[in-house]
Amino acid sequence: MPEKTVNKNVLLILVMVTSFFTPFIGAAVNLALPGIAGEFDLNAVAMSWIAMSYLLSSAMFLVPLGKLADIMGRKRIVLWGNLVLAVSSALGVFAPSAEVLIAFRVGQGLGSAMVFSTGMALITEVFPQRERGRAIGYSVTAVYTGLALSPVIGGVLISWAGWRSLFVVPAIIGVLAAIATHAAIPGEWAEARGEKFDLKGTLLYIPSMCLFMYGFAHLPAPAAFALTSVGLAGLVLFVRTELGTTSPVFEVRLFATNRLFALANFAALINYATTFAVTFVLSLYLQYIQGMSPREAGMVLIAQPLVMAVVASRSGKWSDRIDPRLLASAGMAVSAVGLLMLTLLRDDTPTAFLLVTLGVLGMGFGLFSSPNTNSIMGSVEKRHLGLASGTVGTMRLTGQMLSMGLATLVLHLFIGDSPVHAGNHGAFIRAADTIFIVFAALSGLGVWASWSRGRRPSRDA
Structure with missing residues (x-):
């Protein structure tokens, strides 16, 4: 579609609004889990499904919906996604x-996947390369702002009107976003129109991804190892199936033929895998070791996403003029430094x-994410933009699950199934040190992947 027929700023605002509420829907409900558990008399396992069902649903559907958007039209998918x-x-x-x-949380995850898998593709389609990084930076900033403000907004809503109020806000925003998408964005984008949708690959990918992510997130339970293994085997079979398919739901060949796309996505996977569980570990540390209240701990932890949001908006703009490889690699290196700083934690570590340290981590993540996403989206043909957008989201969610799985596994090895108490504070500190050392080492691998991707193509993809 010709660039002049679309109001780019209106489209960017719509993408930013949905980018804000997608993580908000996932994160804010965590505050409501005690209230939900009390009303429905849930145990810990059932309570975890309230949170997990949304993440699993989003992760399962991102790639297939990205491909479907390339075929059926991205505007159509994002409009129906908001309605769902x-x-x-x-x-x-x-x-x-x-x-x-x-069941309704699964529906929320499906709708969020429809929106998230197309948002980045629409930005890449509409904005020329000289402006794309800035637009992507604003979109990424909206994501981090949603993460940063979800405890604040969610806490206010729960205190004011109960946990059910958390579902009222996205319902209203979804309807308004669908109306605005229909009214303010003319035309359609479907460069892969006419291609056959790979239903066989989709039906293999969805359950395999679900089993792998759910199993890994619940390690080291014996059943989790079995689920993870079955899911991984299914994903291997999926890759082999896609290599022999004329019109695959996931163009696996991109990872073999497009070095930039492959290594930038690998770097993104590592980045999320090494940073997401930091908040989880530190929240336990602040409350159990330093004796802070949940509110006090939240006020400390909010520093990281706030710095992320500020830096991400700037780094996206910088990536329009500077090779994103340099910015993303520097960001990953800064994150590694922040993780090494966390290995110095002790019982009486000053809050300052x-x-x-959280500011350093936020700076590294913000410096990495926008330029890296710009690289990925600019490395593929337009007919693969929806797929690329879905892949970015999948790397994010998969990395988050891997991060939590690794952290949970290490904590289990050091303190078992016991809750954190005065008698095992030392073991908890050693576990935290181990987690941060592993994450820092993986970040070193991420720096290599980010730097080795090669320079950005000069074409305007």
Whole structure:
């Protein structure tokens, strides 16, 4: 579609709004879990499904929906995605049981995947290369702002109107976003129109991805090892199947023929795998070791996403003029430094040191994410933009699950199934040190992957 027929700023605002609420929907509900568990009399496993169902649903559907958007039209998918999100959220307000609520959370995940898998592709389609990094930076900033503000907004809503109010907001926003998409964005983008949708590959990918991510997130339980192994075997079979398919749902060949695309996605996977669980570990540390209240711990931890949001908006703009490889590699290196700083944690570590360290981590993540996403989206043909956008989201969610799985596994090795108490503070500190050392080492691998991708193509993809 000709660039002049689309109001780029309106499209960017719509993508930013949905980018803000996608992580908000996932994160804010964590604050409501005690209230939900009390109302529906849930145990810990059932309670985890309230949170996990949304993430699993999003991760399972991102890649297939990205490909479907390339075929059917990205505007159509994002419009229907907002409607699915709105309807699922509205029904969640009236959920009579935990089972029904989990079903609506799956619907929220599906709607979010439809929106997220197309948002970055639309930005890449509409904005020329000289402006694309800035636009991507704003979109990434919206994601981190949603993460940063979800505890604040979610806490206020829960205190004011109960946990069901968390489902009212995305219902309203979803309807408004769908109306604005239909009214303000003319035309359609479907460069792969006419291609056959790979249903066989999709039906193999979805359950395999679900089993792998759910299993890894619940290690080291014996059943989790089995689920992870079955899921991994299914994903291997999926790759082999896609290599022999004329029109695959996931163009696996891109990882073999497009070095920039492959290594930038690998770097993104490592980046999320080494940073996501930091907040989880530090929240335990601040509350159990330093004796802070949840509110006090949240006020400390908010430093990281706030710095991320500020830096990500600038680094996206810088990547329009500077090779994104340089910015992303520097960002990963800064994150590694921040992770090494966290290995100095002890029982009486000053809060000021933690704030500085979280600022360093936020700076590294913000410096990496926008330029790296710009590289990925600019490395593929337009007919693969939806697929690339879905892949970016999949790397994010998979990395987050891997991060939590690694952290949980290490904590289990050091303190077992016991809760954190005065008698095992030392073991917890040693576990945290080990987690941060492993994450820092993996970040070194990420620096290599980010730097080895090669320079950005000069063409305007």
